[in-house]
Amino acid sequence: MLDLWLNKKYRKENWNIVKHLKKLAELFSSLRLPSTTTRRPRSLLDYHKFKGNELRVLLLFGHRIFYRVLQQRYYNHLLQLVVLMHLAEKRKIDNVDLKIIQQLSRSFVVSFPELYSDRHCVQVVQSVLHIGDTVDDFGPMTNYTTFQFENDLGKFNGTCNFGRIRSIVTIDEAQPISYVAQLQNVLPLICSLDESIKYEFSGIQIAPKVLSSFILIDVDDIIEKTVLFESPTLATCVYRFPNLIHSS
Numbered sequence: 666m667l668d669l670w671l672n673k674k675y676r677k678e679n680w681n682i683v684k685h686l687k688k689l690a691e692l693f694s695s696l697r698l699p700s701t702t703t704r705r706p707r708s709l710l711d712y713h714k715f716k717g718n719e720l721r722v723l724l725l726f727g728h729r730i731f732y733r734v735l736q737q738r739y740y741n742h743l744l745q746l747v748v749l750m751h752l753a754e755k756r757k758i759d760n761v762d763l764k765i766i767q768q769l770s771r772s773f774v775v776s777f778p779e780l781y782s783d784r785h786c787v788q789v790v791q792s793v794l795h796i797g798d799t800v801d802d803f804g805p806m807t808n809y810t811t812f813q814f815e816n817d818l819g820k821f822n823g824t825c826n827f828g829r830i831r832s833i834v835t836i837d838e839a840q841p842i843s844y845v846a847q848l849q850n851v852l853p854l855i856c857s858l859d860e861s862i863k864y865e866f867s868g869i870q871i872a873p874k875v876l877s878s879f880i881l882i883d884v885d886d887i888i889e890k891t892v893l894f895e896s897p898t899l900a901t902c903v904y905r906f907p908n909l910i911h912s913s
Contacts, residue, residue, distance in 0.1 A: 685734050692730035697893040726892045726904045745773045748856045748866045754806045767797035768858045848872045872901040
């Protein structure tokens with residue numbers, strides 16, 4: 666899909682957005698990724714050289730850069746793959762998750778030739794149909810991945826509150842306290858399972874405006890690390906890591 670969108674030879678197609686490549690590269694560079702990531706993604710200008718980890722980061726956490734650049738039907742189709750892969754890497758997958766994975770994989774593959782033509786519905790696209798069976802047989806995909814992450818962004822207080830640590834302070838030699846910009850009006854990502862059914866995915870949260878309040882919280886109240894994408898025009902997105910290994 667990335668090659669279809671960004672390769673000049675498809676520039677006359679409705680799905681192609683190569684004319685926006687420099688803008689997309691700037692947006693992708695603003696994604697706040699862990700400082701300890703072993704292979705930080707290169708510039709999107711070098712997308713044709715991307716390795717597996719770089720493509721994974723772009724899919725799971727960087728997809729928002731394509732919002733309002735891709736036509737809506739192509740972006741909605743992309744979201745199906747994004748949510749599907751988040752669920753497939755989820756820390757614990759139940760029967761409901763498995764059913765949604767299967768629905769998303771079918772819908773994604775069926776829609777692909779309608780959007781990109783039969784010619785581009787190659788074997789790797791068809792393989793998406795088998796993700797549900799693979800997860801059912803072997804469990805979450807994190808059982809057979811080695812990607813590791815850490816970050817200074819977090820979910821805290823045991824609730825669905827998200828924020829960014831601005832600094833860590835101590836008062837009168839007491840335990841350290843985090844000074845956190847807490848995001849407001851955060852809502853879950855909405856993804857289409859098919860033409861009539863919508864699915865709220867809590868693993869990706871979107872704040873329509875860059876609006877935050879500043880609070881002090883105990884360091885121990887930060888229970889989970891996340892990834893943050895901030896843009897004045899594309900709102901703020903918070904991405905929970907699909908599994909505890911990557912978020913701890």
